[in-house]
Amino acid sequence: MRSLNIAATGMLAQQLNVEVISNNIANLNTTAFKRERAEFQDLLYENQRAAGASSSDNGTIVPVGVDIGTGVKAAAVYRITQQGTLLNTNNPLDVAISGRGYFQVLMPDGSTAYTRAGSFQLSPTGEIVTADGYVVQPGITLPSNTVSVTVNASGQVLAEIAGQNSQQTIGQFQLATFPNEAGLSQLGGNLLKQTEASGAPVTGNPGATGFGTIQQGFLETSNVNVVSEITNLITAQRAYEMNSKVIQTSDDMASTLTQLR
Numbered sequence: 001m002r003s004l005n006i007a008a009t010g011m012l013a014q015q016l017n018v019e020v021i022s023n024n025i026a027n028l029n030t031t032a033f034k035r036e037r038a039e040f041q042d043l044l045y046e047n048q049r050a051a052g053a054s055s056s057d058n059g060t061i062v063p064v065g066v067d068i069g070t071g072v073k074a075a076a077v078y079r080i081t082q083q084g085t086l087l088n089t090n091n092p093l094d095v096a097i098s099g100r101g102y103f104q105v106l107m108p109d110g111s112t113a114y115t116r117a118g119s120f121q122l123s124p125t126g127e128i129v130t131a132d133g134y135v136v137q138p139g140i141t142l143p144s145n146t147v148s149v150t151v152n153a154s155g156q157v158l159a160e161i162a163g164q165n166s167q168q169t170i171g172q173f174q175l176a177t178f179p180n181e182a183g184l185s186q187l188g189g190n191l192l193k194q195t196e197a198s199g200a201p202v203t204g205n206p207g208a209t210g211f212g213t214i215q216q217g218f219l220e221t222s223n224v225n226v227v228s229e230i231t232n233l234i235t236a237q238r239a240y241e242m243n244s245k246v247i248q249t250s251d252d253m254a255s256t257l258t259q260l261r
Contacts, residue, residue, distance in 0.1 A: 002046075002068065003250040009071030010243035013040050016074050017236040024224045025233075032096075032116035032190060033222040034079050035229075041075040081181045084223040086215055092149045093120045093128070096220045099212020101175030104137040104203070105130055105191060112137065114176055114201070116220055117190035128157075128171075132189060140171030151216040155206035175211050176201040 020038040027033040051065030086096050095118035097103070102114035115130070123129045126142040142149060145162040152158070155173035178184060183197030194201060206214045 001250050001254055002070070003246055006069065006071040007243045007246035007250065009043065009073065010246070011240055013038075013072045013074060014236050014240040014243065016077075018233065018240070020077055021229055021233045021236060025226065025229050028222055028224050028226060030190070030222050031119055032084060032220040033224065034081050034084075035222070035224045037078050037080060038074065039076045039078055040072050043070040043073055045069050079182050079184075079186075080223065082223045084220040086218040087221050088217060089219055090217050091119075092151075092216060093122070094118060094217055094219050095120065095151055095173070096215045096218040097175065097206070097212045098215050100177050100210060101206065101212045102177070102192065104174065104176055106135045106137050106139075108134070111193070113187060113191040113193050114184065115190050115192065119219055130190075136173070138171070138174060140173070142170065151214055153207055153213040153215070155214045173206060173214060174203050175206055176203045177210060178202070 017038045017040075020036050024035045045067040046069075047065065047067050049062060049066040051062055053062045053065070054060070055062050083098070086098065097116055097118065102116055103118060105113045105115055107113050113134070117130075119131060120128050120136060121131060122142065123133065123135075126144060126146075128136050128140045128142070130136065140157050142159055143161055147160040147162050150158040150160075150167065151173065155175070156169055157171040157173065158167040159170045160167050178194070178201055179199035180197055183195055183199070184192040185195045185198075187193055202210070204211050206212060
């Protein structure tokens, strides 16, 4: 009975849907988290009568065929890169990107990862690093006698040095953009990496054409809308229940057949 297998694929699909939604809700307060959406495709069809086939010797054709579907499959889990709200933290090392772009992070293996989470800190040598201690590229080191730090909209890092009357430029944040941001692979820890699907990165200074600007003292919040996620969760739950009901009904039908005398 096909309906058993079809409903089973539906239950698996809705299980994946619930897992994606639950991950969105779990990361509601994760800095710069981008919500995801599960996308599905129908499986191959079993053709029992082809549309357009000849139905008589007089050349008449079948206007509508008989195609029996075999279920559903997961096609993608798509990341929605919509801008999150900027939250004022008043922390001088918190920086948010308003617009397109990713910060570049040097990984321990020498590769480059990308992130929009600008909750930066200082290493023991005064270098600007992520919460895991990875260096933000290009490397920016604050002098040991720095009194205050200013990051302007163009990404320039200015330090007020003790004993000096004017601020000194000590570095420049750079951003990277990709032709297909949704194609970036997620590493965890708010980090992404380049893939063949994302395309090669294009780097530039904040505020340049095609790049966002820097907002010091702010963090980008998650773009998860909890009301929408709860609604989607209820819908997925109901769809799961309906598929389970199909399995129960198919089982009852099969029991009826076995009880025929």
